[in-house]
Amino acid sequence: MGRRRGARLLRFAKPWGQVFSDEEAAGFIHRERPDVVAFVNAETSTGAWQDGRAIARAASEIGALTIADCVTSLGGMPINLDAMGVDIAYSGTQKALGAPPGLAPSPAPRAPSNGCARTSRPCPTTSTSSS
Numbered sequence: 001m002g003r004r005r006g007a008r009l010l011r012f013a014k015p016w017g018q019v020f021s022d023e024e025a026a027g028f029i030h031r032e033r034p035d036v037v038a039f040v041n042a043e044t045s046t047g048a049w050q051d052g053r054a055i056a057r058a059a060s061e062i063g064a065l066t067i068a069d070c071v072t073s074l075g076g077m078p079i080n081l082d083a084m085g086v087d088i089a090y091s092g093t094q095k096a097l098g099a100p101p102g103l104a105p106s107p108a109p110r111a112p113s114n115g116c117a118r119t120s121r122p123c124p125t126t127s128t129s130s131s
Contacts, residue, residue, distance in 0.1 A: 010034060017046030022054035029058040036065045042073035044095075049073070056085030071095050 002009050012028045014020060020028075029037055037059040042049045056066040068086040073079050076096030081089050093099035 017043070017048050019048050019050045020055075022051070025055045026058035029055065029062065029064070033062050034059075034064050036067060038067040038069065040069045040072075041079065041089075042070075042077065044072045049077070052084045052086055056087075060085060 010032050012020070012025075025039075037055060039050055039052060039055050041052055052066070052068055056068075059066040065087045066085065068081070068084065068089040070079060070081075070089045071092045072095055074089070074091035074096060075098070091097070092101065094101040
């Protein structure tokens with residue numbers, strides 16, 4: 001979605017099932033200085049859990065927003081978004097919450113004032129063709 005909106009994306013990746021140390025995550029964030037930092041809090045198939053505190057702290061230090069993917073973690077393990085320091089978290093209700101499918105964003109108070117408000121029409125996520 002970011003590329004469709006003209007964002008320059010940087011990816012910091014580890015082999016499947018591994019997580020970043022606090023130092024690795026903070027070093028990347030301080031070196032690259034992104035406007036938004038997104039990370040996966042937990043991953044179902046490998047059981048990997050990424051502590052987001054160092055990520056959110058480093059992002060805050062450079063003025064970036066932090067987005068946490070909590071699809072696996074929310075309802076499946078204790079998470080405290082305020083203590084973690086994330087600005088926006090999302091989850092899928094059909095996972096650990098065991099509710100019908102659907103997403104619900106959970107923005108922190110500073111998120112809308114930092115460029116998250118939509119100023120243009122959304123980009124289509126699917127393409128259509130006429131026959």
